[in-house]
Amino acid sequence: MNDTATILPKPAARAGEPRRAGVLDRLSHVEPVALVWLALAVVLLLLVVAPLGKLFLVSFETQETGAFTLSNYVTAYGRARYRDALVNSLLLGLASATISVVLAVPMAWAVSRTDMPGKGLTWAVVLGAFVVPPYLGAVGWILLAGPNSGVINRVWRAATGAEGALFNVYSFEGMALVIALHSFPLVFIFVKAALDLVSSEMEDAANILGAGTWTAVRKVSLPLVWPSIMAAFIVIFLETIALFGTPAIIGIPARINVVTTQLWQFFEYPVRVEVAAAYAMPLLLITVGMIAVQKLLLSRKGFVSQTGKGGERRPIKLGPWRWALFGWCASVGALSVAMPLLVLVQASFAKAWGRGISLDNLTLRNYRLLIFEHEMALTSIWNTIWFSASAATFAVLIALLIAYIVNRRLVPFGEALGFLAMAPFVIPGIVMAIGFYAAYASPPLALYGTAAIIIFAFTARFLPIAYANSSAAVRAVHPEMEEAARILGSGRLHAISRVTAPLVKKALLGGWLIVFIVASRELSAAIFLVGPRTRTMSVLLYDLSEAGNFEVLAAFGGLLLLITMVLVGVGMKLVGRDFMLRRT
């Protein structure tokens, strides 16, 4: 780790340097930690502040001349159709986040607090739903719940003799459900982590005062984890309004235009980055608004569940109800993972998926086409792997340095770095991508179409995940251990490499894997930045989905999942099976 080398204590750094006069002499008095601080500040300026600042400026510029204007805002919000798209996105975000909470909170409670059977299966469901990219889930659900040809609706008609469809995926509800089915793992992760900290004593107290299990949950356990639920709700809301793939695949046939598909339209000829920027600005306001509401709702209430006294945590005995809960978890698993994957796998081996499962419909042609005949398929797989790996490495490295500096209070204003590292958390991915396009696509940097711009965009976009992870990891290591090493004569670098690093290694690897997985399925941040040779799997999947060839699309999705599974497997082996459920 070269970067940490500069955190050497002052005397050590100065000892090796010959004395020089003037500026250099004065420079040598600068605390080395401050240089790292400066370097990180520059990195964050480039990754976070510049793209967003540029986006903000561009929204007031006239195309070509760059003169100040407000007309972009007039164009962006001058038509009812454009405003409707914004409303649709907001409603969709709220609906998906609500459904996710409804799906996941009982699961999190069941796994964390009760004696429900099949907890391992529930883990698998959460992990499965997390690694399936949302647009792939959307394709699976088209095969499942197309109003006429969907498996679910065919079975429904055959069973009941009904005319209509049981569930039409090409609808607002369909889109919200499909998104929620791939977002709920976040709620699960947040809420389970919080519930794990609630000691049974609090529930016992409620029980002693005459409350039943249900009342105790409602009045004690859930209110205690309310902040986690809210945080997860906001994250899913933001992820939903930033989604591009699902609205393009389901929303267009459902006649629902949303912000992302509208932003895409502003990139039609002539490319109107200015209008797109203006259109994106209110999204940032809404995000700020949501966070303000969260602060307001949580203010002046205590949510302390961890105290100095070690509380006991034992599972609540549910009796027969534990099977009801298990049924709930299994149903969510069926809807989010088992059913869509089953139809996708069937389609990927089918000549024509509509003909169902039969021997004469089986073929390997779709896989053969992708692996041996498709010019970009393998390249895009490789791109995805190395872009995501690079982004994960950068993000974890930057995040670790910031977390260390902030946590150990090595410099004044260190918190500013922490704030910037968390800022992309509240910026929809597609807005981030347009910011990167506006700031870095053109000369002098001319990064458009290069691997670098995608890696940087991924790094910036997922920095908050890495930061939250690193921050928790660093916080968990008490400075006294490092101090002990330093008292015994070790330098800071030595202390870090021999004491701190081994202690946080596992947590960092876990964080790396999470960033890798979310980056490997990211579409909205990539779609505006890819060039002919830098297309990722998600972008190629999107291109394939345009041609409506579901069989090849499903086969490519199969390859994507296979690769993710292998990596998740490796991750579990290295870090333990709960790597993504560590407090992040």
Next chain:
Amino acid sequence: MRHVTKRRFLAAAAGALGGLAVPIGADGQEMPPHERELYEAAKREGEITWYSGQYSAEGSEAVGRGFGERYPGVRCNVVRSTSQVAFQRLSQDARARVAQCDVFSSTNSGHLTQLKREGRLTQFRPRNADGMLEQIRVADPENFYQTTFLGLFQLAHNTQKVGEAEAPKSWTDLLDPKWRDQLAVGHPGFSGAIGVWAVQMRKMYGWDYFKKLERNRPQIGRSSQDPVTLLNAGERTVGVCVPAGTTLLSIARGNPLRIIYPEEGVLATISPSGILRNAPHPNAAKLFMEYQASKEMSQVIRGLYAEPLRPDVPGPEGSLPLDQIKLLAPSLEEQEKGVPEVRDLWRDTFGV
């Protein structure tokens, strides 16, 4: 169409001679001098990037692969999307002032006329174009672009869900309320062909046609090929403005589809490609244009049921010969001006 009859005759003649009439083999055995010269220069460039919305994803990959096999050492980067999206990518490149694309192909000819007007194309006439069908041999008298795709777009139906007798016979039949919730169509914001079709329908029946069509709630996808998938699945029963090539390929693979040639005529997109003036690989781009005009390329795309561009390659199996079909097409000017208009009207009428 008289010329096409001649094409059929020539095709038959070529077939009778066992293909010996044009002995240009792969691996450059018999490469004509003009190709060899370009090939040598192209090898130094090593690759060509092709933005295309013309042939299907599968067909485009096959063309790219065929090119690489015929000219080893020159790789074709196939960037296949719908035509509007391809043009969007090109515009994004231009806006970022980054040159990535060598050859641009669209089903909306208006894209090429616009690029030409803006001075963004290179003049080049492939020699191989001399062997193309006479009526598509010259797309632009000044040779800024060349015809590389002969697309036929018509109706299709799922034969298990809708019988031949009750199937619609014309574009206006689609307005009959009995087709409510039965139709599927692409989107002019994505597909170039759908944009051209919408211009043609507006020209024939006014925009009212689409307002009436909306009463039947067609399912709107993106690509003109989207409906074929929906018909195969039985999700919808009648596909509107679907490409003949994709439909025939699907039929060949055992799907219960049938092509309907509308009474008013079939939409023909005689679609061009051009070399960008700032193409990073100009020689490879010229070689690729030669390839697109060559017999080899026509054979490759015929294998995927698309219309060959040359009389020495017979039409795809199962298609009506061109001379038996009435063709409809708006003029190039109408396409360039009309497509952005209908795209906007479409979004107002259909909501997406």
